[in-house]
Amino acid sequence: MQYNSTRNSDISISSAEAIKKGLADDGGLFVPKSFPEITISQIQKLADMSYRERAFEILSLFLTDFTKEELTDCINKAYTKEKFETDNIAPVYKLDDTSYILELWHGPTCAFKDMALQILPHLLTTSMKKTKENGEVVILVATSGDTGKAALEGFADVDGTRIIVFYPDNSVSEIQKLQMITQTGDNVCVSAVSGNFDDAQNGVKKIFTDEGYKNLLSGNNFKLSSANSINWGRLVPQIVYYFSAYCDMLAGDEIELGEKVNIVVPTGNFGNILAAYYAYKMGLPVNKFICASNKNSILTDFIKTGTYDRNRDFYTTISPSMDILISSNLERLLYDLSEGDVSCVKKWMRELSENGRYTVTEDVKNKISDLFYADFADDEETLAEIKDCYEKYGYVPDTHSAVALSVYKKYLSDKNDKSKTIIASTASPFKFNQSVLIALRGCAFVAGKDEFTLLEELNKISGMDIPKSLAELKTKIKIFDTVCDKDGMVQVVSDFLQIG
Numbered sequence: 001m002q003y004n005s006t007r008n009s010d011i012s013i014s015s016a017e018a019i020k021k022g023l024a025d026d027g028g029l030f031v032p033k034s035f036p037e038i039t040i041s042q043i044q045k046l047a048d049m050s051y052r053e054r055a056f057e058i059l060s061l062f063l064t065d066f067t068k069e070e071l072t073d074c075i076n077k078a079y080t081k082e083k084f085e086t087d088n089i090a091p092v093y094k095l096d097d098t099s100y101i102l103e104l105w106h107g108p109t110c111a112f113k114d115m116a117l118q119i120l121p122h123l124l125t126t127s128m129k130k131t132k133e134n135g136e137v138v139i140l141v142a143t144s145g146d147t148g149k150a151a152l153e154g155f156a157d158v159d160g161t162r163i164i165v166f167y168p169d170n171s172v173s174e175i176q177k178l179q180m181i182t183q184t185g186d187n188v189c190v191s192a193v194s195g196n197f198d199d200a201q202n203g204v205k206k207i208f209t210d211e212g213y214k215n216l217l218s219g220n221n222f223k224l225s226s227a228n229s230i231n232w233g234r235l236v237p238q239i240v241y242y243f244s245a246y247c248d249m250l251a252g253d254e255i256e257l258g259e260k261v262n263i264v265v266p267t268g269n270f271g272n273i274l275a276a277y278y279a280y281k282m283g284l285p286v287n288k289f290i291c292a293s294n295k296n297s298i299l300t301d302f303i304k305t306g307t308y309d310r311n312r313d314f315y316t317t318i319s320p321s322m323d324i325l326i327s328s329n330l331e332r333l334l335y336d337l338s339e340g341d342v343s344c345v346k347k348w349m350r351e352l353s354e355n356g357r358y359t360v361t362e363d364v365k366n367k368i369s370d371l372f373y374a375d376f377a378d379d380e381e382t383l384a385e386i387k388d389c390y391e392k393y394g395y396v397p398d399t400h401s402a403v404a405l406s407v408y409k410k411y412l413s414d415k416n417d418k419s420k421t422i423i424a425s426t427a428s429p430f431k432f433n434q435s436v437l438i439a440l441r442g443c444a445f446v447a448g449k450d451e452f453t454l455l456e457e458l459n460k461i462s463g464m465d466i467p468k469s470l471a472e473l474k475t476k477i478k479i480f481d482t483v484c485d486k487d488g489m490v491q492v493v494s495d496f497l498q499i500g
């Protein structure tokens with residue numbers, strides 16, 4: 001399997017090279033030149049397998065340059081019972097006869113990014129070896145909250161790697177911030193950026209496209225790479241859990257073989273939902289993708305109108321990991337739906353960076369609306385959904401998952417579609433305990449209580465165990481207190497690497 005850029009289809013590189021590079025030199029994203037197929041009878045076979053075995057079957061179709069031993073080793077290091085506190089890795093919880101919650105937050109940081117970031121460091125170091133690269137890999141991450149900690153957990157003390165994480169000063173939760181600034185490991189660096197997520201992400205993108213700085217790095221034997229969801233090594237492991245959820249439902253007699261399901265995804269950077277779309281392209285029987293946004297509803301508008309327009313207010317919401325105005329992975333969908341028309345993709349991305357907006361062709365717009373439904377839930381609706389779900393089912397979703405549930409309700413009242421539906425649940429409610437408790441008990445209840453008291457209160461109400469990694473934050477030492485502005489990010493990198 002070879003890969004090219006969404007902005008240049010003449011490139012042809014292996015998966016190891018695509019994973020090592022992260023982003024193509026032309027600014028495009030790496031995509032497979034063709035998609036492997038999974039037949040219905042293969043899906044039936046997957047249903048009898050463990051998560052790790054399913055991961056092997058699917059990943060081996062894309063990472064064809066990895067040996068069986070290499071891939072097995074990566075998978076076995078990533079998806080362990082110790083790290084995920086369950087053998088299922090991504091268990092499905094049945095809410096009612098049509099709604100099935102795919103819990104993607106059993107990993108060490110209690111959010112779905114672990115699903116990819118536990119395996120990425122191993123895919124990356126293996127890719128480095130395979131491509132005979134002996135420099136040290138430097139991971140730069142811009143995070144809206146969850147990616148940062150998940151990347152730090154994945155890369156901490158992995159030989160041959162360094163990791164630097166930038167988070168927006170004013171829009172991550174207290175718990176998310178604590179998780180990051182207490183990170184241990186000899187190869188890690190964490191810094192706040194004054195601004196929002198897009199400021200942090202643009203700063204990182206700038207460093208990636210600065211040829212002079214790249215030369216300085218390579219002169220010091222450092223090789224830049226990205227752990228953001230634009231890296232192919234981030235995206236490809238996410239395809240696995242959609243097959244896995246379908247297989248679990250099949251094995252539990254909840255669906256018939258070949259039955260089409262809907263998939264609801266609380267969406268920010270468009271990585272998670274794109275992985276679901278890729279699963280569909282490979283043969284997973286899907287009826288509709290339901291793209292759920294918070295008040296930053298740029299994707300809702302795009303899917304409804306065909307115009308992507310970032311000239312709008314940015315909102316800080318109670319689902320901060322979805323507070324995004326540029327959904328980078330959308331570029332891969334546009335590439336796919338325009339049948340690999342790189343000149344179109346390039347034009348749209350140029351318009352986006354120059355004018356902040358672009359409009360896709362009628363053909364692409366129609367393909368999107370055939371397959372995707374989109375809507376958003378504001379904070380008020382999100383809080384109401386948490387309460388409603390708890391009262392109806394005794395199940396407590398986090399704020400991001402509640403956005404998905406709320407939008408799914410809108411879809412149902414709009415479309416009267418009885419298809420069984422997988423709802424991606426992207427974080428543990430403990431991670432966003434404050435908002436969750438406000439939803440369940442009101443503002444007065446949380447006022448004056450610290451994070452750790454809130455964890456205990458949520459434990460009492462939900463009957464769920466407090467994740468160990470969150471409970472132990474209480475006694476961890478705060479290590480990082482740097483704050484820079486977006487133009488100071490390069491200096492943070494240089495200082496940490498002791499260059500320039």
Ligand SMILES: *Cc1c(COP(=O)(O)O)cnc(C)c1O
Nearest residue numbers: 146267268269270271272321426
């Ligand atoms: C990152 C994240 C999302 C958004 O996922 P994308 O792949 O960026 O669309 C949703 N929920 C949580 C909890 C996240 O951490």
